[in-house]
Amino acid sequence: xxxxxxxxxxxxxxxxxxxxxxxxxxxxxxxxxxxxxxxxxxxxxxxxxxxxxxxxxxxxxxxxxxxxxxxxxxxxxxxxxxxxxxxxxxxxxxxxxxxxxxxxxxxxxxxxxxxxxxxxxxxxxxxxxxxxxxxxxxxxxxxxxxxxxxx
Amino acid sequence: xxxxxxxxxxxxxxxxxxxxxxxxxxxxxxxxxxxxxxxxxxxxxxxxxxxxxxxxxxxxxxxxxxxxxxxxxxxxxxxxxxxxxxxxxxxxxxxxxxxxxxxxxxxxxxxxxxxxxxxxxxxxxxxxxxxxxxxxxxxxxxxxxxxxxxxxxxxxxxxxxxxxxxxxxxxxxxxxxxxxxxxxxxxxxxxxxxxxxxxxxxxxxxxxxxxxxxxxxxxxxxxxxxxxxxxxxxxxxxxxxxxxxxxxxxxxxxxxxxxxxxxxxxxxxxxxxxxxxxxxxxxxxxxxxxxxxxxxxxxxxxx
Numbered sequence: 225x226x227x228x229x230x231x232x233x234x235x236x237x238x239x240x241x242x243x244x245x246x247x248x249x250x251x252x253x254x255x256x257x258x259x260x261x262x263x264x265x266x267x268x269x270x271x272x273x274x275x276x277x278x279x280x281x282x283x284x285x286x287x288x289x290x291x292x293x294x295x296x297x298x299x300x301x302x303x304x305x306x307x308x309x310x311x312x313x314x315x316x317x318x319x320x321x322x323x324x325x326x327x328x329x330x331x332x333x334x335x336x337x338x339x340x341x342x343x344x345x346x347x348x349x350x351x352x353x354x355x356x357x358x359x360x361x362x363x364x365x366x367x368x369x370x371x372x373x374x375x
Numbered sequence: 376x377x378x379x380x381x382x383x384x385x386x387x388x389x390x391x392x393x394x395x396x397x398x399x400x401x402x403x404x405x406x407x408x409x410x411x412x413x414x415x416x417x418x419x420x421x422x423x424x425x426x427x428x429x430x431x432x433x434x435x436x437x438x439x440x441x442x443x444x445x446x447x448x449x450x451x452x453x454x455x456x457x458x459x460x461x462x463x464x465x466x467x468x469x470x471x472x473x474x475x476x477x478x479x480x481x482x483x484x485x486x487x488x489x490x491x492x493x494x495x496x497x498x499x500x501x502x503x504x505x506x507x508x509x510x511x512x513x514x515x516x517x518x519x520x521x522x523x524x525x526x527x528x529x530x531x532x533x534x535x536x537x538x539x540x541x542x543x544x545x546x547x548x549x550x551x552x553x554x555x556x557x558x559x560x561x562x563x564x565x566x567x568x569x570x571x572x573x574x575x576x577x578x579x580x581x582x583x584x585x586x587x588x589x590x591x592x593x594x595x596x597x598x599x600x601x602x603x604x605x606x607x608x609x610x611x612x613x614x615x616x617x618x619x620x621x622x623x624x625x626x627x628x629x630x631x632x633x634x635x636x637x638x639x640x641x642x643x644x645x646x647x648x649x650x651x652x653x654x655x656x657x658x659x660x661x662x663x664x665x666x667x668x669x670x671x672x673x674x675x676x677x678x
Contacts, residue, residue, distance in 0.1 A: 266645055269643040273642045360638070360642065363640040364653055367648035367649055368648045368653035373611075373652075
């Protein structure tokens with residue numbers, strides 16, 4: 225009886241945990257989803273910038289993994305700007321202009337993905353600076369038009 | 376009763392007349408300028424630091440215009456209305472043919488050659504801190520630009536206020552209320568040359584305070600909260616504070632901030648593009664390294 229109670233409550237806990245996990249991913253809402261993805265973009269960019277600033281050594285493996293993560297996360301973030309998500313239950317820095325110029329916004333995001341993939345292919349330190357410049361300018365182009373400062 | 380009314384009307388009339396006179400533009404005479412040997416290279420440097428082109432861009436829908444020239448017309452949204460910065464290329468429809476004193480009065484006093492007040496969306500309130508010599512150098516550089524013929528557009532003021540009257544006198548009242556007077560930058564003898572150069576660039580041509588300093592009831596910058604951040608002039612979000620940058624771990628040191636100003640997002644400084652900062656950062660990237668370091672040195676010293 226006791227062990228059955230324990231096991232059933234354990235099942236309940238596992239079930240509850242599963243529901244909670246599901247709710248933080250699938251039901252989190254587009255603002256959370258894109259902000260989580262952009263946070264990863266920031267992390268990856270930080271690792272690449274550290275190499276440019278000579279705070280970390282050039283390592284093609286590190287460049288590849290961070291550039292790939294950056295590309296994947298920009299792609300993921302791009303999918304979380306559905307119509308109607310200019311406002312939500314938390315602050316978003318997305319400007320209304322995104323949905324007024326969605327094609328341009330998407331093109332700018334794609335350009336960042338392309339630049340990140342080009343960066344992922346860099347194996348020689350000599351090519352790193354130019355690739356980072358292109359990537360940074362792609363970030364800047366989109367943020368200039370479509371991200372407003374924090375509240 | 377009639378007598379009181381009459382006295383009231385006379386008093387009101389006198390007040391209006393005094394106001395009309397007091398609010399009149401008061402430009403400097405040509406004799407205020409000494410001899411000047413123009414330095415075009417220095418002019419270009421300050422034109423860049425002042426970000427002239429960033430506001431005087433051609434209108435967005437004017438796809439044929441050369442965006443490297445300040446022919447004006449792009450909408451500038453502010454809480455006080457929508458402005459269309461004018462053509463400042465050396466064409467007859469721009470600043471072609473202006474004298475040195477006309478240019479100095481415009482940039483430092485906010486007074487047009489037609490003797491009207493400019494709207495303070497044109498940051499003469501900051502440019503007033505520049506030396507006459509630097510302002511004349513900017514003119515010398517601008518005179519080398521390709522002239523563009525472009526007509527100017529009146530601002531859209533709130534409540535349908537008539538732009539003509541506002542510019543002839545109304546802004547004179549504002550200048551008095553805001554305590555505006557063309558006072559040049561005074562160096563701080565207790566600080567070194569680098570700090571003073573940075574302070575000059577930030578307070579004068581760079582006009583950083585116009586967005587990074589909150590405004591008081593009169594829409595004048597609140598000096599007690601210099602560069603402490605405030606609401607964004609376009610309405611959404613905040614302009615960050617530039618004080619305590621080190622203590623708040625925004626930048627490690629002046630070198631770090633100078634790097635951020637030079638490279639922006641290219642080196643992962645991801646806050647350097649939003650809210651209009653991208654254009655500022657692009658301008659900063661074109662300055663000599665010593666100017667960026669001077670700006671950073673001054674800003675990092677603010678507590």
